[in-house]
Amino acid sequence: MFNVIGQINWLGVAASTVGMAVLGALWFTAFFGKAYTYALGREGQPPFKMTPIFIAGPFVCGLVASIANAVLMRALGIDNLGDGLAYGLIVGIGFLVTTTVNTGINPNMPRPLLYGAVSGSYFLVAGVVSSLLLVLIR
Secondary structure, eight states, rough: OOGGGGGGGGGHOOOOHHHHHHHHHHIIIITTTHHHHHHHHHTTSSOOOOHHHHHHHHHHHHHHHHHHHHHHHHHTOOOHHHHHHHHHHIIHHHHHIIIHHHOOOOOTTTSSSHHHHEEEEHHHHHHHHHHHHHOOOO
């Protein structure tokens, strides 16, 4: 499995990472910013100050996820759009959405299902985008 790391396309990993970062920035601001703020119980409060961790953290996480996707897709022989889409949906629904919803279900989250819907749907779409970019750019 580790010999696959040397065989992945780093340009695809870079495109996947940037794609997820841009999608995340738009998702949690322009597309679903109000719903996300409401899910967090922060409506009417001033927005969070954008410190470096809120910018670099998601980017680094996207890089790690992109590398993991590239390694798994290479090991599984996923090399066409149909299989890339199927992989993105299976991983997205089976792991990313379920983990996000489960993370939101806690006493500190005022609207856990809305949080799961907004965040989980982002991770699903981001996972599909990642897998498709990794198939397209190889």
